[in-house]
Amino acid sequence: MSKIKIGLIGANGRMGKAIIQVLAASNRSTLSASVVKKDSVFVGLDSGIHSGLKENQILFHSDLAKACDASDILIDFSSHSAFTENLQTAAQYKKPIVIGTTGLTDVDRNLIKDLSMQIPIVFSPNMSIGVNLLFKLTEIAAKVLDEGFDIEVLDIHHRHKKDAPSGTAQHLKEILLKSLDRNEKNVIYGRHGMYPERDSKEIAMHTMRAGEVIGDHTVYFLSAEERIEISHKAQDxxxxxxxxxxxAEFLKDKSKGLYNMFDVLGI
Incomplete structure (x- = not known):
């Protein structure tokens, strides 16, 4: 059986390198295109060598249409500035796409919903299998513990990360709000100065950006009697x-529609 051909957008970045390494070892999929920005200094370089592997003869280029022609499915881990063009091009060429780009706005999310009526899309704020278990466990804990516990969310990433809170932390917040029937008015982002006593429905979001932390997320549930911590720490x-x-492999032979990692993992 022939391998699934995957075109990678944002192929020269940290995540791009990791995906190229995973594809090089895969029995089901293979790298078919490695797309970078038009003005990138990496254009023309071998993506395998750049990723610490042997030469794979898949050169970095900036022609997304060419990548679509060469690929069954796309994975996008590029910048927010290129997001709209990438997604619209995928829809134009009828290519399923996995969206890993962070820092997306409500307008971007609406575009994803609209174009999922034309092509199959997997969109998740975090692709990690472990983080998606964190999402599910947070949902379960929130429904069980309800208003008897104060809730705090801590998001730690490397000093280079631009968005805060992270997309993962934002999704944890959304899970908590939905599970507890609360809204954005119940959320506080960090603390500074004098505050009145904490409201029982308050959910606090905290962000740290330091060192080279790949990504740590913890949800704290605290009562007068006990503390529950649900945590995920990425090591690679x-x-x-x-x-x-x-x-991406999940999207093979899927019809149009919007999917998330819960769908991919069957949880």
Whole structure:
């Protein structure tokens, strides 16, 4: 059986390297295109060598249409600035796509919903299998513990990350709000200065950006009697790459529609 051909957008970045490494070892999928920005200094370089592997003869280029022609499925881990063009091009060429780009707005999310009526899309704020278990466990805990516990969310990433809170932390917040029937008015982002006593429905979001932390997320549930911590700590970017490739393989033969990692993992 022939391998699934995967075109990678944002192939020269940290996640791009990890995905290329995962695809090089895959029995089901193979790298078919490695797309970078038009003005990138990496154009023309071998993507295998750049990723710490042997030469794979898949050169970095900036022609997304060419990548679509060469690929069965696309994975996008590029920048937010290229998101709209990438997604519209995927829809134009009828290519399923896995979206791993972070920092997306409500307008971007609406575009994803609209174009999922034309092509199959996997969109998740985090592709890690472990993080998606964190999402599910947070949902379960919130429904069980309800208003008897104060809730805090801590998001730690490397000093280079631009968006805060992270997409993963934002999704944890959304899970908590939905599970507890609360809204954005119940959320506080960090603390500074004097505050009144904590409201029982408050959900606090905290962000740290330091060092080279790949990604740590913890949800705290605290009562007067006990504390529950649900935590995930990424030790290697390959955890996200493995999930992204699994999501791409999930889209093989799927019809149009919007899917998430719960669909991919069957949880």
């Amino acid at each position: 970017r390959k955890t996200f790459a493995v999930g992204a490739v699994k999501a």
